[in-house]
Amino acid sequence: MWYSNVIVLSEMISYYDISGCYILRPWSYKIWDLMQQWINNKIYKLGVENCYFPLFVSKDRLEKEKDHVEGFAPEVAWVTKSGDTDLKEQIAIRPTSETIMYPAFSDWIKSHRDLPLKLNQWSNVVRWEFKDPTPFLRSREFLWQEGHTAHATFEEADSMVMAALDLYKKVYQDLLCVPVIPGYKTNKEKFAGGHQTTTVEAYIPMNGRAIQGATSHNLGQNFGKMFDIKFQDEKGESKIVWQTSWGLTTRTIGVMVMVHGDDKGLVMPPRVSPLQAVIVPILSKKLTMENANPYCISILEDLESQGLRAKYDDRSMYNPGWKYNHWEQKGVPIRIEVGPTDIEKNQVRVVIRYNGEKIDLPVADLGVYIKDKLEDIHKAMFEKAVTERDEHVVKVTEWKDFVPTLEKKNLVLTPWCGPEFEEWEEWVKKTSREESLKNRGEEFEEDTTATSVAAKTLCIPFDQPELPEGTMCIASGKPASCWVLWGRSY
Amino acid sequence: MWYSNVIVLSEMISYYDISGCYILRPWSYKIWDLMQQWINNKIYKLGVENCYFPLFVSKDRLEKEKDHVEGFAPEVAWVTKSGDTDLKEQIAIRPTSETIMYPAFSDWIKSHRDLPLKLNQWSNVVRWEFKDPTPFLRSREFLWQEGHTAHATFEEADSMVMAALDLYKKVYQDLLCVPVIPGYKTNKEKFAGGHQTTTVEAYIPMNGRAIQGATSHNLGQNFGKMFDIKFQDEKGESKIVWQTSWGLTTRTIGVMVMVHGDDKGLVMPPRVSPLQAVIVPILSKKLTMENANPYCISILEDLESQGLRAKYDDRSMYNPGWKYNHWEQKGVPIRIEVGPTDIEKNQVRVVIRYNGEKIDLPVADLGVYIKDKLEDIHKAMFEKAVTERDEHVVKVTEWKDFVPTLEKKNLVLTPWCGPEFEEWEEWVKKTSREESLKNRGEEFEEDTTATSVAAKTLCIPFDQPELPEGTMCIASGKPASCWVLWGRSY
Numbered sequence: 004m005w006y007s008n009v010i011v012l013s014e015m016i017s018y019y020d021i022s023g024c025y026i027l028r029p030w031s032y033k034i035w036d037l038m039q040q041w042i043n044n045k046i047y048k049l050g051v052e053n054c055y056f057p058l059f060v061s062k063d064r065l066e067k068e069k070d071h072v073e074g075f076a077p078e079v080a081w082v083t084k085s086g087d088t089d090l091k092e093q094i095a096i097r098p099t100s101e102t103i104m105y106p107a108f109s110d111w112i113k114s115h116r117d118l119p120l121k122l123n124q125w126s127n128v129v130r131w132e133f134k135d136p137t138p139f140l141r142s143r144e145f146l147w148q149e150g151h152t153a154h155a156t157f158e159e160a161d162s163m164v165m166a167a168l169d170l171y172k173k174v175y176q177d178l179l180c181v182p183v184i185p186g187y188k189t190n191k192e193k194f195a196g197g198h199q200t201t202t203v204e205a206y207i208p209m210n211g212r213a214i215q216g217a218t219s220h221n222l223g224q225n226f227g228k229m230f231d232i233k234f235q236d237e238k239g240e241s242k243i244v245w246q247t248s249w250g251l252t253t254r255t256i257g258v259m260v261m262v263h264g265d266d267k268g269l270v271m272p273p274r275v276s277p278l279q280a281v282i283v284p285i286l287s288k289k290l291t292m293e294n295a296n297p298y299c300i301s302i303l304e305d306l307e308s309q310g311l312r313a314k315y316d317d318r319s320m321y322n323p324g325w326k327y328n329h330w331e332q333k334g335v336p337i338r339i340e341v342g343p344t345d346i347e348k349n350q351v352r353v354v355i356r357y358n359g360e361k362i363d364l365p366v367a368d369l370g371v372y373i374k375d376k377l378e379d380i381h382k383a384m385f386e387k388a389v390t391e392r393d394e395h396v397v398k399v400t401e402w403k404d405f406v407p408t409l410e411k412k413n414l415v416l417t418p419w420c421g422p423e424f425e426e427w428e429e430w431v432k433k434t435s436r437e438e439s440l441k442n443r444g445e446e447f448e449e450d451t452t453a454t455s456v457a458a459k460t461l462c463i464p465f466d467q468p469e470l471p472e473g474t475m476c477i478a479s480g481k482p483a484s485c486w487v488l489w490g491r492s493y
Numbered sequence: 494m495w496y497s498n499v500i501v502l503s504e505m506i507s508y509y510d511i512s513g514c515y516i517l518r519p520w521s522y523k524i525w526d527l528m529q530q531w532i533n534n535k536i537y538k539l540g541v542e543n544c545y546f547p548l549f550v551s552k553d554r555l556e557k558e559k560d561h562v563e564g565f566a567p568e569v570a571w572v573t574k575s576g577d578t579d580l581k582e583q584i585a586i587r588p589t590s591e592t593i594m595y596p597a598f599s600d601w602i603k604s605h606r607d608l609p610l611k612l613n614q615w616s617n618v619v620r621w622e623f624k625d626p627t628p629f630l631r632s633r634e635f636l637w638q639e640g641h642t643a644h645a646t647f648e649e650a651d652s653m654v655m656a657a658l659d660l661y662k663k664v665y666q667d668l669l670c671v672p673v674i675p676g677y678k679t680n681k682e683k684f685a686g687g688h689q690t691t692t693v694e695a696y697i698p699m700n701g702r703a704i705q706g707a708t709s710h711n712l713g714q715n716f717g718k719m720f721d722i723k724f725q726d727e728k729g730e731s732k733i734v735w736q737t738s739w740g741l742t743t744r745t746i747g748v749m750v751m752v753h754g755d756d757k758g759l760v761m762p763p764r765v766s767p768l769q770a771v772i773v774p775i776l777s778k779k780l781t782m783e784n785a786n787p788y789c790i791s792i793l794e795d796l797e798s799q800g801l802r803a804k805y806d807d808r809s810m811y812n813p814g815w816k817y818n819h820w821e822q823k824g825v826p827i828r829i830e831v832g833p834t835d836i837e838k839n840q841v842r843v844v845i846r847y848n849g850e851k852i853d854l855p856v857a858d859l860g861v862y863i864k865d866k867l868e869d870i871h872k873a874m875f876e877k878a879v880t881e882r883d884e885h886v887v888k889v890t891e892w893k894d895f896v897p898t899l900e901k902k903n904l905v906l907t908p909w910c911g912p913e914f915e916e917w918e919e920w921v922k923k924t925s926r927e928e929s930l931k932n933r934g935e936e937f938e939e940d941t942t943a944t945s946v947a948a949k950t951l952c953i954p955f956d957q958p959e960l961p962e963g964t965m966c967i968a969s970g971k972p973a974s975c976w977v978l979w980g981r982s983y
Contacts, residue, residue: 017597017600017601019546019547019597020551020554020596021547021549021550021551021584024547024548024549025547026544026545026546026547026597027544027545027546028544029542029543029544029612032542032543032544032545033542033543035545036543052519052522052523053519053522053523053526054516054517054518054519054522055516055517055522055525055636056509056516056517057509057511057514057515057516057634058514058617058619058634059511059514059634060511061510061511064510076576077575077576077577078575078576079575079576080572080574080575081572081573081574081575082570082571082572082573082586083571083572083573083574084570084571084573084583085567085568085569085570085571085621086566086567086568086569086621087567093574094511096572096586106510107507107509107516110507111507116808116810122519126617127548127616127617129548131575131576144547144548144549146545318606320606
């Protein structure tokens with residue numbers, strides 16, 4: 004399979020002997036590290052502070068919010084022993100930290116003076132899923148940040164929800180060159196125990212699937228009531244806080260790989276690439292390491308002085324061809340080749356990973372040129388992904404066109420009776436699956452949870468096309484209240 | 494108890510409903526964050542790359558290195574269930590990651606070209622200890638970094654061990670103002686499964702106890718043999734790698750609190766304090782918020798332009814006295830008071846947390862002054878801690894003086910037959926405990942593991958005093974081969 008080959012050969016991932024757990028090697032972890040720095044900088048400006056809560060949660064607390072625990076219970080990993088001794092009470096490993104954090108919120112928040120409270124943590128969480136695990140996209144342990152805030156009003160909470168979602172949109176678009184569609188989740192797909200979930204949804208060209216990029220939840224007062232998080236307002240009245248939570252995971256890296264990769268391997272978006280440029284000397288009788296070194300090192304210094312992440316690959320045990328292949332597989336945006344003629348002419352050959360472009364350039368001001376070029380590459384990669392995505396978001400207003408459109412690797416935008424009609428959402432999921440399997444001549448199986456060919460709602464996009472009066476829902480035939488986006492999803 | 498009051502009131506820690514687990518609030522997490530940035534920067538220069546390995550380890554792998562598993566087995570937390578389903582095989586939560594990482598090392602390392610391999614990860618680990626847990630100092634889950642490297646020769650590995658230990662010494666001394674004594678652990682106290690352990694040991698003045706600051710292990714070839722980590726050297730011969738591992742935990746924060754804190758609360762070392770200076774306006778009829786604001790904001794901007802972490806506490810719902818107390822409790826190194834007279838005279842009053850010094854200063858060039866002053870405070874806090882520590886490291890050459898010296902809140906430096914004589918180390922532990930309890934008129938209990946009054950070896954300091962010929966070991970009476978440091982330890 005292309006994906007697992009690419010992430011292994013590029014040294015992003017190594018497989019591990021426990022199913023659903025993976026090793027993030029430096030080549031992928033560095034991307035996460037760069038995203039962390041970027042996000043920390045942004046959330047700091049939103050008044051959010053980092054902290055760390057425990058990995059473990061007691062059974063009592065985990066089960067306090069009923070809808071919440073129902074959503075997570077089947078996937079919870081339980082610790083029952085230490086050494087050879089059984090624990091008196093089993094304890095859960097966090098699948099998410101609402102029930103871990105909110106009892107503390109209840110202790111800390113007494114007065115309107117204590118609000119808003121805005122916290123974030125970077126941590127590992129465990130969801131023992133039985134769907135096929137895939138590195139980055141669906142793993143049993145994954146890394147994420149989770150933001151948790153409490154506010155005096157619904158409006159304040161909602162604007163936090165939107166600020167977090169906007170941040171996630173920027174992570175995808177401004178860092179990873181991946182366009183996303185922001186919108187609301189339907190009731191059926193929202194966060195267990197929350198009031199409303201917003202999401203950014205991405206499109207994977209190679210298989211036409213959708214993938215949830217990140218979510219930001221307006222929790223309303225549900226958790227506040229369960230965990231008794233009250234404050235005295237300015238009039239001395241006791242009120243329940245309004246809360247949000249929002250998370251972005253290492254899934255981002257997998258989405259980036261799938262959207263941009265090609266036959267040669269990774270194609271890294273410049274802003275998060277662990278290395279942005281690599282210098283390869285073409286050694287021969289005409290060009291010894293001794294002669295190449297000063298030339299290449301001065302290029303390296305020029306690049307670094309522009310704040311770029313660059314490397315001079317001076318290893319003598321590998322030939323240039325091996326190195327080209329190695330760094331192409333790893334997706335480094337720019338390769339700088341230095342041969343004997345280049346040195347004579349005081350130039351270099353620049354090779355662009357994402358489109359194979361080759362340019363001969365003078366070494367003077369090379370750093371400045373490369374810095375600008377990386378920004379051009381960012382824009383071009385993003386534009387390309389937008390075009391590809393836009394071609395595959397198709398409006399459908401009659402059910403007969405739904406599955407055929409889906410089959411052509413499209414996401415489908417349809418009129419919809421509304422996010423509260425879960426039974427019709429279920430109907431679409433089931434019916435799209437049946438029709439797809441019939442088209443393929445496969446037997447229809449009873450298991451309606453299989454997501455391989457069923458369409459599910461991705462979101463009700465914030466950006467709604469016009470909805471002419473009298474438009475009917477594609478499924479129920481009731482009057483439509485909005486457009487909803489469907490897809491075969493990860 | 495002073496310690497738990499201080500860490501709770503300063504908003505560093507909140508207690509949690511699972512024993513041995515604690516909440517690191519922003520006021521402590523920020524310190525960890527600053528230490529992370531500093532360490533990442535340093536290890537990057539040592540060629541170490543960050544990565545992330547799984548939280549879980551299978552029973553098979555955990556038990557592969559026999560001495561290693563013996564050291565950790567009683568403290569391992571086991572996951573046996575997901576949801577309501579029993580796992581086929583129980584899996585352990587990492588107490589440390591040697592057995593998680595080294596099978597991958599075996600896959601990745603084939604040739605001398607793949608060496609050295611230098612990795613680090615920032616993660617949480619779990620050791621389900623039954624000793625009294627204490628926030629930061631001994632918790633069941635804690636945060637740390639763990640470095641793991643593989644080398645072609647013993648010498649290269651050993652120089653990595655020393656480079657990591659030197660880094661830890663600098664973390665304590667250059668960031669936390671805590672002097673440490675570097676040295677070798679005895680065989681009895683070394684890392685389970687390793688060849689040799691180096692350590693930095695700190696002294697806690699308030700109770701005269703020692704505490705292990707951080708350790709760096711030369712693993713020799715033990716793990717390499719067990720996990721079959723081989724490489725072809727330049728002659729084509731198959732060799733086993735030489736390995737190191739080294740870790741520093743959130744314990745550092747607790748040590749810092751204990752060494753510097755006073756009756757008013759925390760005293761923060763300037764280089765890691767989340768805030769280095771706080772500006773408090775003294776509002777009254779003579780000085781309204783409107784008048785204070787521009788004056789204080791321009792001071793804040795001046796401080797920030799010097800790269801300082803500063804805050805203007807403009808909250809109107811608290812009076813200055815409350816604020817002084819609040820920021821003193823949190824240990825902020827410098828308070829800048831702004832009253833009506835200060836504004837008239839174009840000055841401020843600067844109050845130093847660690848010694849209470851008060852200085853009236855013109856606002857011109859205040860930022861530069863504060864920046865320098867913070868460095869002075871760093872030096873003074875470190876000097877003070879060195880003096881206090883030095884007064885309490887006492888040489889003892891006769892056993893009769895050992896326990897009486899220990900009782901006076903001292904660490905004890907004695908001549909010693911050698912790190913291989915574990916039986917005499919055990920004898921000192923047992924005998925020092927018996928004598929101490931006798932002195933207190935308490936019953937001698939059989940449990941010799943209790944560390945409350947027993948002395949144990951801290952390290953064989955690198956910096957060895959002269960050892961005159963004919964000096965005898967204080968315990969065995971055999972000829973001494975070195976000086977060893979003893980203490981009542983955490």
